[in-house]
Amino acid sequence: LAKTTQPISMDSYEGQEVNITCSHNNIATNDYITWYQQFPSQGPRFIIQGYKTKVTNEVASLFIPADRKSSTLSLPRVSLSDTAVYYCLAFNNNDMRFGAGTRLTVKP
């Protein structure tokens, strides 16, 4: 199981692009990199998943370098409603273990 390391907290302002980097030095060949978002009093919500290079959906982009030892979640033009905890996971076969995540605070 790959262990992930990400910043404990980040601050940003409305309209800015936010990049949250996660390191997973021991990632296994079969592991996928997945990001979840969690608002207070709610369960985590899937944001994006990727294996290598770049993945983009309507919410975010995920950049994964060739060595796959890190990944970066990119949130374009954040709003106040993007204030949440963001979790990075690297796993396969549903062996999902959450770390403490990154608490993102978006300020007006």
Place this chain on the structure above:
Amino acid sequence: GAGVSQTPSNKVTEKGKYVELRCDPISGHTALYWYRQSLGQGPEFLIYFQGTGAADDSGLPNDRFFAVRPEGSVSTLKIQRTERGDSAVYLCASSLIAGGPVTDTQYFGPGTRLTVL
């Protein structure tokens, strides 16, 4: 369609009591997961079911914790002789399939907040 639902939303009990927490997964989802989350921490894996059977229960902290899914749909997490340290939010998630090289997305319920006095 309806998402994952959990009941009750809040449960307050006394130390030593027995509690049951219920999870209704998304219809048709074969995999069901239980996590618990303490304040300021990420969800901690407890157990996951593939159909009716527990495929991985390595996260259950001790034998006071038990979970069932008798018909492959609704699941109940049971905690005997509750302790104050059991206080947490208990989250349930379900996914369409389980296993394989590409992990299927897990959909989480809102959780049950358990408080043991």
